[in-house]
Amino acid sequence: MSFFMFANQLAGVSNRRAFLSKSGLLLSGTAVALLAGQDALAAKGGQAAGSDISILNTALGAELEAIAAYQLGAESGLLQKPVLDLAVTFQGHHKEHADVLSKTIAKLGGKAVLAKDKYNFPADKLKTQEDVLRFAAMLEKGAVSAYLGAVPLFDNRDLSKAAASILGDEAMHWAILRNALGEVPVPSAFVS
């Protein structure tokens, strides 16, 4: 089944608004659990919380860049429906990740990084829909690795769980984008 058939079926079964609403509900559940779990740690503060805040802020910085990258893709005029809808959906996920990360950092007593005024993207190399998809896939694959590298470092295991939850979402984005590019969606049994 081609990616386009898959995407059209997705649109047929559940329109985008319903899909976003459902995914929002799921992530909100994670967010609520995550934020609720931070009270004790926030009260404790200290070096452990500081280290966790630093990791969360690095993740937030990457999420904010991903949001900007998808915005670039969406506004490029290169993406055709239904790819455009998926890009917007994925960007919405990144916005939700960023929102949760930002609130968690604040809850821990840290200062969340803000989106940059300007990001460097290789815009001159994005000339076709395939270029944009390949660029997005590269970012999503990197995000999977980044979260995988962060999961074991958190002092608070609730944060490891939340990072793993986001990792799963990024991995799904990567697989869908690979499929759209005509590549094997899931190239191996493990991610690294």
Next chain:
Amino acid sequence: MRALVRSWVLMAAMLAAGAALAAGKDGIKGGDIKAGQEIYARCLACHALTYDRTGPRHCGLFGRRAGSVAGFAYSEAMKHANIVWDAKTLDRFLANPTQAVPGTSMGYAGVDQPQERADLIAYLRHENDSPECRNAK
């Protein structure tokens, strides 16, 4: 005859592997550039070769003092790490960044396999010599 050919093939394969994995002059086992490129994909959520992102650019890395890319917002820990990046210091840092430089913003567990680190460093060294890096600002 078949046995002779097989032994030549085996010898050629061993020589090729030896060339790829021989220890470099800095004491780090040589790496495979292509394998290193694959491993570099893990870095691409935060890094690029020619421009700064969540992490600093990698062009100009070898011989650069840690925390010294102009305009990049490093952690205090990295600014004061007193490291000059070469194969040895990269190998130590990449194995466990938060242990090598406590307080670094690079909240990443590391590349724990020595051969993977050697491959990654070989790729970075190769790219640092590329026209893309040489032409980067």
